[in-house]
Amino acid sequence: MQVVRPEFVPDPSLSHDEMAALQREIAETALFADEIGFDTGTVSAPTDSGQTTLGETDTPLVAGVDQAFVGDRAVSAVVVTRGGEVVERVHAVEPAEIPYIPGLLSFREGGAILAALDALDHDPDVLLVDGSGRIHFREAGLATHVGVTVDVPTVGVAKSLLCGDPERPLDGGFPEGTSVPIRADDAVETAANGTHIGDAVQTRQYDSPNRHVNPLIVSPGHRVSAGTATELVLATAAGYKLPEPTRLADRAADEAKAAVS
DNA sequence: GCGACAG
DNA sequence: ATCTTGTCGC
Numbered sequence: 001m002q003v004v005r006p007e008f009v010p011d012p013s014l015s016h017d018e019m020a021a022l023q024r025e026i027a028e029t030a031l032f033a034d035e036i037g038f039d040t041g042t043v044s045a046p047t048d049s050g051q052t053t054l055g056e057t058d059t060p061l062v063a064g065v066d067q068a069f070v071g072d073r074a075v076s077a078v079v080v081t082r083g084g085e086v087v088e089r090v091h092a093v094e095p096a097e098i099p100y101i102p103g104l105l106s107f108r109e110g111g112a113i114l115a116a117l118d119a120l121d122h123d124p125d126v127l128l129v130d131g132s133g134r135i136h137f138r139e140a141g142l143a144t145h146v147g148v149t150v151d152v153p154t155v156g157v158a159k160s161l162l163c164g165d166p167e168r169p170l171d172g173g174f175p176e177g178t179s180v181p182i183r184a185d186d187a188v189e190t191a192a193n194g195t196h197i198g199d200a201v202q203t204r205q206y207d208s209p210n211r212h213v214n215p216l217i218v219s220p221g222h223r224v225s226a227g228t229a230t231e232l233v234l235a236t237a238a239g240y241k242l243p244e245p246t247r248l249a250d251r252a253a254d255e256a257k258a259a260v261s
Numbered sequence: 262g263c264g265a266c267a268g
Numbered sequence: 269a270t271c272t273t274g275t276c277g278c
Binding site: 069103108109141156187 | 266
Binding site: 267268 | 269270
């Protein structure tokens with residue numbers, strides 16, 4: 001898939017202020033409401049009702065995106081799935097021009113992700129990107145930046161909270177299948193306090209009282225609402241904390257990294 | 262100045 | 269993200 005908005009391709013040579021300014025533009029261009037070309041109810045993980053039904057060419061393509069690093073190089077892997085089955089896997093290696101800076105992650109990893117997406121033969125209906133989307137200081141996290149640049153629906157799937165106020169403490173997690181709203185606070189400079197910017201989502205939980213799993217932090221990237229983002233993550237989870245497309249991309253990134261090392 | 266911060 | 273063995277609990 002190709003870049004649709006060249007002006008938003010992450011440029012690592014920009015100053016921090018210019019990066020922040022670009023993110024504000026991206027956030028204004030982003031759509032945090034549903035504009036997806038498929039039915040959320042048709043999305044599923046492998047372990048649901050057996051395997052994929054014969055020839056489900058109508059089932060949406062859900063891709064997982066994840067990165068690994070080798071020295072100063074970023075390895076981005078994209079795994080496209082349909083009904084829980086792998087349809088395509090690609091990866092790209094690009095130099096990581098700048099260090100990790102909270103709030104500016106897309107300028108470090110974005111280039112490698114766009115390169116990997118460019119190598120794709122299939123055009124995913126939605127991308128599950130590791131990191132934040134709308135849950136970001138300027139509502140323009142990695143998932144939002146990538147989604148707006150290629151104009152494809154994206155969901156941010158993070159393992160920890162960057163900013164925002166969870167409606168309830170996240171420590172200890174919640175019952176499996178549950179989600180808790182995360183609202184904008186003073187750290188989110190572009191949104192009014194209280195705005196629903198994402199959810200803490202419990203894709204997995206233990207039954208025993210002396211062991212628990214912390215929730216995933218899910219937020220809209222582009223062209224999806226908070227509710228749909230959470231729904232998609234829960235629908236593609238298959239017994240593990242990470243949704244299946246993300247897990248597969250995780251593994252693919254590690255394998256590609258090993259091959260590059 | 263202090264705190265807080267995805268991957 | 270990455271560096272890494274054992275270890276606690278199902």
